[in-house]
Amino acid sequence: MNAEIWWKRRAGCAREMLAASFRRGMGPIGEPRLAGAVGDLLARPGSLVRAVVAYLLSIEMGLAEESARALGCGLEYLHTASLVFDDLPAMDDARTRRGAACLHVVHGEAMALLAALALINRGYFLLWQGMRSVSLARRDEASELVDECLGINGLAGGQAYDLGGWRGRQDPAEVAAVAARKTGALLRLTVGLPALCGRATHREIQLLDRLALLRGLAYQAADDLKDVHSHESVSGKSAGRDEELGRPNLVAAEGSEAAFKRFTRLQETGDRVEAALPGPVERWGMLRPLRVAPPASGQELSMASAAV
Numbered sequence: 001m002n003a004e005i006w007w008k009r010r011a012g013c014a015r016e017m018l019a020a021s022f023r024r025g026m027g028p029i030g031e032p033r034l035a036g037a038v039g040d041l042l043a044r045p046g047s048l049v050r051a052v053v054a055y056l057l058s059i060e061m062g063l064a065e066e067s068a069r070a071l072g073c074g075l076e077y078l079h080t081a082s083l084v085f086d087d088l089p090a091m092d093d094a095r096t097r098r099g100a101a102c103l104h105v106v107h108g109e110a111m112a113l114l115a116a117l118a119l120i121n122r123g124y125f126l127l128w129q130g131m132r133s134v135s136l137a138r139r140d141e142a143s144e145l146v147d148e149c150l151g152i153n154g155l156a157g158g159q160a161y162d163l164g165g166w167r168g169r170q171d172p173a174e175v176a177a178v179a180a181r182k183t184g185a186l187l188r189l190t191v192g193l194p195a196l197c198g199r200a201t202h203r204e205i206q207l208l209d210r211l212a213l214l215r216g217l218a219y220q221a222a223d224d225l226k227d228v229h230s231h232e233s234v235s236g237k238s239a240g241r242d243e244e245l246g247r248p249n250l251v252a253a254e255g256s257e258a259a260f261k262r263f264t265r266l267q268e269t270g271d272r273v274e275a276a277l278p279g280p281v282e283r284w285g286m287l288r289p290l291r292v293a294p295p296a297s298g299q300e301l302s303m304a305s306a307a308v
Helices: 005-022 033-042 049-062 063-087 102-108 108-131 136-151 155-162 172-197 202-229 241-245 250-254 258-273 281-288 299-305
Strands: none
Touching: 005 033, 005 063, 005 281, 033 102, 033 108, 049 063, 049 172, 049 250, 049 281, 063 102, 063 108, 063 155, 063 172, 102 108, 108 136, 108 172, 108 250, 136 155, 136 172, 155 172, 172 202, 172 250, 172 281, 202 258, 202 281, 250 258, 258 281
């Protein structure tokens, strides 16, 4: 069996286990409306890419299985909560997510907010649970990374920039900076926490952080292309929202062809960083799912958009 097939099987098994943990990890909820909203969120876990990568990397870094599972599920709860906030009328005012109606559409904004806050609370609890056996110095570094990635200069700050009203000409560098705070921040946590909580060397931590940022920027570039050119039935979420709401988008900033070339450069640079990680390449096979599938070329996307 070659390494790629072996890693796919491991990832598949990990996803099944984490999906079960994700669904039952909140425990019983007494209030029926909140229970319904949280239950709907937990019933659609998505791809669980971040959870699977964090879990498998944690195991590779020497963490106990219980700690690895806590880190993976904690990250996924935080990610899922961020999507609920993203979709609210005050933010993106989206109608669909993961091929179904958004939580606030079904349960109302109040219950959507409370469900997201419940997931955030549980997410932080699980992160601390996963970190509790780590040395004090590494635990402090990991805590600082959590604050850096999720706080006012990370995900929260990135969302604020996202709401800035980007009408007219957009600067590609600024658009990329917003993406680094949003998408890049969560991926930095996905690989950074297992590395810091485990036995990763300083060099490995540096390379993993760089890789996560590049993969996050590539993901956002692909998402921007899809937002402009893909139909909702393909993307699984409301399309065309960036233009309607004046949100940062690489296609608006530099056009489809340039955005696709930027995506390609980010992918290639990420590949080189991943190849520079110490040891045999098979050791890092759990990182492969972070490499987003390439969208169609800018020209193909433009032709497809015109045909719809």
